[in-house]
Amino acid sequence: MANKTVIKILTENGLKVTPQRTAVLEVILGLDNHPTAENIAEYLRLNFPHIPIGTVYRILETFISKGIIKRVNTKDDIIRFDPVKENHHHLYHSDSERIQDLYDDELNKLLENYFKKKKIPDFSIEEIKVQVTGKYINNKK
Amino acid sequence: MANKTVIKILTENGLKVTPQRTAVLEVILGLDNHPTAENIAEYLRLNFPHIPIGTVYRILETFISKGIIKRVNTKDDIIRFDPVKENHHHLYHSDSERIQDLYDDELNKLLENYFKKKKIPDFSIEEIKVQVTGKYINNKK
DNA sequence: ATTGCTGCAAACTCTTTGCAAGTTC
DNA sequence: GAACTTGCAAAGAGTTTGCAGCAAT
Numbered sequence: 625m626a627n628k629t630v631i632k633i634l635t636e637n638g639l640k641v642t643p644q645r646t647a648v649l650e651v652i653l654g655l656d657n658h659p660t661a662e663n664i665a666e667y668l669r670l671n672f673p674h675i676p677i678g679t680v681y682r683i684l685e686t687f688i689s690k691g692i693i694k695r696v697n698t699k700d701d702i703i704r705f706d707p708v709k710e711n712h713h714h715l716y717h718s719d720s721e722r723i724q725d726l727y728d729d730e731l732n733k734l735l736e737n738y739f740k741k742k743k744i745p746d747f748s749i750e751e752i753k754v755q756v757t758g759k760y761i762n763n764k765k
Numbered sequence: 766m767a768n769k770t771v772i773k774i775l776t777e778n779g780l781k782v783t784p785q786r787t788a789v790l791e792v793i794l795g796l797d798n799h800p801t802a803e804n805i806a807e808y809l810r811l812n813f814p815h816i817p818i819g820t821v822y823r824i825l826e827t828f829i830s831k832g833i834i835k836r837v838n839t840k841d842d843i844i845r846f847d848p849v850k851e852n853h854h855h856l857y858h859s860d861s862e863r864i865q866d867l868y869d870d871e872l873n874k875l876l877e878n879y880f881k882k883k884k885i886p887d888f889s890i891e892e893i894k895v896q897v898t899g900k901y902i903n904n905k906k
Numbered sequence: 907a908t909t910g911c912t913g914c915a916a917a918c919t920c921t922t923t924g925c926a927a928g929t930t931c
Numbered sequence: 932g933a934a935c936t937t938g939c940a941a942a943g944a945g946t947t948t949g950c951a952g953c954a955a956t
Binding site: 781782783801802803818819822823 | 920923931
Binding site for chain 1: 856859867869871872875876879880883885887888889890891892893894895896897898899900901902903
């Protein structure tokens with residue numbers, strides 16, 4: 625029932641394959657919008673009506689500890705989750721709650737080179753992320 | 766007792782000048798480390814032993830609504846606060862809880878020009894922020 | 907069979923809010 | 932004195948945890 629990718633991820637990380645875990649992971653991989661625990665639970669309930677929210681939190685915590693997903697920074701006080709992906713940036717829609725991924729290798733290289741030239745004193749860089757905040761505009765043609 | 770800058774900010778924003786407000790604002794302006802509400806309360810208690818945490822939260826909320834301070838995104842689930850400043854970026858210390866400001870006009874211009882050339886479809890940019898995560902390194906001489 | 911996972915509910919942490927009493931303008 | 936602000940305590944959200952029973956290996 626659960627798809628192969630999901631099972632592979634779980635077993636590779638030494639986790640038992642349970643219906644709850646496969647369901648949570650499928651939802652996270654399927655949604656591209658940085659869901660909150662509640663978002664995830666909501667989707668889950670379509671197929672899995674009675675899953676307790678506490679179990680969802682525990683599964684998410686397990687995935688984080690295995691490096692399968694990450695917490696995402698947000699302006700509000702709610703934690704969101706994100707499958708671990710190639711280095712990517714975030715687009716924040718200021719007029720909605722939406723967060724979108726922005727993949728841009730050119731930007732990655734630009735920043736990498738910039739900080740290679742212009743070092744930050746006494747600081748060894750691990751990651752550079754850009755957050756672009758703005759509004760969606762509807763181009764009428 | 767409260768300094769002039771602080772009083773000016775409060776009155777300019779149509780807020781009554783109370784000892785609690787001046788104390789909170791002084792602490793925020795004085796700390797450069799993006800304090801949490803608890804951090805703020807802790808400092809306050811040095812001079813203001815019995816201030817209730819609820820009052821601190823309410824004052825912060827008032828300041829936010831007036832645009833005097835902003836909430837800051839963090840990876841953990843605790844809200845931090847930041848006086849509103851020139852466009853600046855954040856340095857996250859991955860081995861501690863510290864967040865530092867990074868001012869870099871060259872970087873601002875680089876990014877601005879980059880996104881001027883390479884537009885994001887249907888998106889009007891309001892703000893570009895960089896988060897650099899890394900470790901403090903102790904250069905032995 | 908063993909080890910690990912879930913369901914449930916209680917507990918915790920951070921934050922918000924209602925209201926009476928106190929302050930500021 | 933009118934309008935606003937504080938202190939207090941209770942309530943609310945979101946999240947974590949202990950433990951007994953259940954499921955996966």
